[in-house]
Amino acid sequence: MPTAIATRWVEACAADEIDEEDVIRFDEGGRTFAIYRSPDDAYFATDGLCTHEKVHLADGLVMDNIIECPKHNGRFDYTTGKAKGAPVCVDLKTYPVRVEDGKVLIGLD
């Protein structure tokens, strides 16, 4: 029987702190995350470091639903975490996000 893992909701930033089609870094409990705002004003969260060489994705470029790593131009779909081809081969972990009272909350395990 699978064990249910409680989600802990953590306030990451104010919703308007992120420009449309952009990303910011959020550090919590020794971990680093990337929080995205898509062109259609939806919010997403992934692990903050590229799975290729651990570079901060928050320094990268958001294009539609893609985040491009600033070091080697590796691309992920930040809505699903899917790696989109070399040099990134391992998917990004994603986290649930909700917006409440103008704050972006991410759900951590």
Add this chain to the structure above:
Amino acid sequence: MTAQDFSADYQKRDYSLVGFETQRAIERGLATAKWYRCPIGRKELKELMRRSDGPALRDTAIWFGALALSGFGGWYFWGSWASVPFFLVYGVLYGSASDSRWHECGHRTAFKTTWMNDVVYAIACFMILREPTVWRWSHTRHHTDTIIVGRDPEIAVPRPPDILGLILNIFALKSAWSLAKKLALHVQDKLDPEEATFIPEMERPKVFREARIMAAIFIGVAVWCVAIGSILPAMFIGLPSIYGGFMTIFFGLTQHAGLDEDVLDHRLNSRTIYMNPVFRFLYLNMNYHVEHHMFPMVPYHALPRLHEAIKDDCPTPYANCWEAYREIIPALLRQRREPGWYVKRQLPSHVAPLDVSAAGAAAAE
């Protein structure tokens, strides 16, 4: 700029990726380290990073159009001296302009649309005698560990410089021989030990498949030539990489040759050179090489603007290729005698290079 003489305590370096220098680079914190980046605001950088298909569609149309026109002239005048200038132009467009095209499309920054980058990347790789997947990973490592001995597979001029090899590469002879050896290995589903250090397992079937396709094309062209008793087909496919490759080394040497090794600051191991518009078209603005290495997600057409934004934090650019080569040629000749010697780029007085030990510590954290 000034020079330092380290020849007194110089020890012969091992540039392979499987030698003692590889472990040494890791232990010194030089592998996958944190590099210096000139300060630039996020908004400005985002604007510079913005992708567009327009400039690359225009430049690719001009490139293919010029290839078609010069190729037609070469074919039309084939058998007379009048074909020579046409093949000269065709060769440079094929064997030299392809260098910057594979490079930019390999970064997937030339076009906004991914498949356009990938199609031009494959074509340009073939023209420049580079296997696409091998070079995608090789270049990834070059950007991680730029001119770090034991880590970077793309150090064009290891010390002491191989002057004969450089001369042979004016006509891509050394690189063509290297490709032939690698292809022979890859078509048998094998990698050499150095390639195995930077090409992940899951990408290797692609390497072997591409090698077979490349080899089949070269064999097909050779058979065609024999069948019709003329080298004309090879003048269009294959040989232009040789007879038109001289601008590749002319541009390529300016990037890092003669400069420092094992520094975590692209301002010290790369050159930015002002070039004329024709060269910049052929080379797709890679003359802004410090800028490209520091911010590889900025597309080639935005590099001049990036240069303006960070130039006060960088060494004075070279005024032209002449000025660069007045430094490079004597430097390489001197490094033949004194391999520890290098050209030290002068940073603006208000900035200091990133401290290697601090960066290594940061990378290790």
